[in-house]
Amino acid sequence: MSLVYAGTCCHAPGITSRGEQADPEIRKQLYEAFDRQRQAIENAHTEAIVMVSSEHFANFFMDNMPTYAIGMADEYEGPIEDPDWLKIDRTRIPSNPDLALRIIKQVLESVDVSYAQEWKFDHGMAVPLHFLTPDYDIPIIPVNINCQNPPFSPLGRTWELGKALRRAIDAAPEKIALIGTGGTSHWPCTPDSGKINEKWDRKLLDDLINKRKQDLLAYSDEETYQQAGPGGYEIRTSICIAAATEDQTGEIWFFEPIPIYSTTCCITTLYQK
Amino acid sequence: MDQYVLSEEETDALKKPDIGLLYVLGVNGQLLMHFATMNGYSWPEYIQAMRDGVEHYGPVREGLYAMIDGNGAT
Numbered sequence: 001m002s003l004v005y006a007g008t009c010c011h012a013p014g015i016t017s018r019g020e021q022a023d024p025e026i027r028k029q030l031y032e033a034f035d036r037q038r039q040a041i042e043n044a045h046t047e048a049i050v051m052v053s054s055e056h057f058a059n060f061f062m063d064n065m066p067t068y069a070i071g072m073a074d075e076y077e078g079p080i081e082d083p084d085w086l087k088i089d090r091t092r093i094p095s096n097p098d099l100a101l102r103i104i105k106q107v108l109e110s111v112d113v114s115y116a117q118e119w120k121f122d123h124g125m126a127v128p129l130h131f132l133t134p135d136y137d138i139p140i141i142p143v144n145i146n147c148q149n150p151p152f153s154p155l156g157r158t159w160e161l162g163k164a165l166r167r168a169i170d171a172a173p174e175k176i177a178l179i180g181t182g183g184t185s186h187w188p189c190t191p192d193s194g195k196i197n198e199k200w201d202r203k204l205l206d207d208l209i210n211k212r213k214q215d216l217l218a219y220s221d222e223e224t225y226q227q228a229g230p231g232g233y234e235i236r237t238s239i240c241i242a243a244a245t246e247d248q249t250g251e252i253w254f255f256e257p258i259p260i261y262s263t264t265c266c267i268t269t270l271y272q273k
Numbered sequence: 274m275d276q277y278v279l280s281e282e283e284t285d286a287l288k289k290p291d292i293g294l295l296y297v298l299g300v301n302g303q304l305l306m307h308f309a310t311m312n313g314y315s316w317p318e319y320i321q322a323m324r325d326g327v328e329h330y331g332p333v334r335e336g337l338y339a340m341i342d343g344n345g346a347t
């Protein structure tokens with residue numbers, strides 16, 4: 001049945017761990033936007049979600065860092081962080097290893113991906129899932145792009161990963177949603193934490209929803225670092241989804257810089273059936 | 274910690290712990306944040322410890338943040 005919905009959302013741990021410290025009205029609007037995305041996924045009768053994130057040294061470390069990895073486990077567990085800190089209960093997250101295997105094999109036709117049968121989700125997956133599948137009743141297939149430590153995947157290759165994921169998803173009979181998470185300016189866990197470059201974020205979102213391939217591939221690592229901080233490297237997750245959905249113009253459903261959450265919180269829809 | 278190859282400065286910073294010095298030495302914040310929390314630091318205390326570290330020991334010497342000015346959010 002192929003791709004039924006695609007979009008992006010934020011995953012900053014502050015959204016849940018420091019949730020109540022933001023302006024209550026803005027927080028309400030953010031949660032409503034997450035809920036709108038949850039409904040869009042449900043309304044599309046989604047049978048599995050492929051979630052492209054960038055984990056933060058929880059599973060993949062400097063001793064063995066895959067540029068891209070896809071999970072093929074029976075199920076996952078998360079969050080790996082202290083649930084009391086993240087304010088998300090640790091739980092088991094179902095998957096569909098048969099579908100994951102088909103997707104991995106199809107992606108391998110054009111992009112070299114690593115795969116993993118064990119994977120503990122950190123906030124990069126746990127925060128979006130907390131809002132998008134609160135009952136943990138939709139199988140999740142995780143995809144990781146190394147955005148933590150250079151050298152990183154060139155953006156052109158990230159684009160190809162997105163194309164390969166779309167081909168794999170379209171080849172599957174299941175109804176599949178594709179979510180990317182992360183990528184606006186932020187300086188997480190550093191003395192600059194809380195700094196936000198709203199202008200940079202607006203341009204990125206505009207490029208994403210309009211699928212401006214040339215512009216999206218022109219973000220250099222040096223400029224991203226200077227303008228958007230180390231968290232900006234996570235643009236790879238969003239660019240991957242833009243590549244997968246190049247055939248449709250997207251929409252911004254939420255955009256708000258929230259310093260106490262350390263980033264501009266965004267929710268976009270990049271493809272609807 | 275004997276199994277790791279660490280300088281005296283690194284060992285001391287870990288044992289103390291000196292969060293500011295660990296930041297200056299190049300520890301990634303995604304790890305340092307949790308190490309600080311384990312050692313009882315609140316979020317504002319953790320941020321302040323890194324700022325104090327930069328003021329006391331100078332700019333970040335290695336790793337991902339060596340390019341950041343380290344002056345903190347404005």
Ligand SMILES: [Fe+2]
Nearest residue numbers: 054124182234
């Ligand atoms: Fe992240």
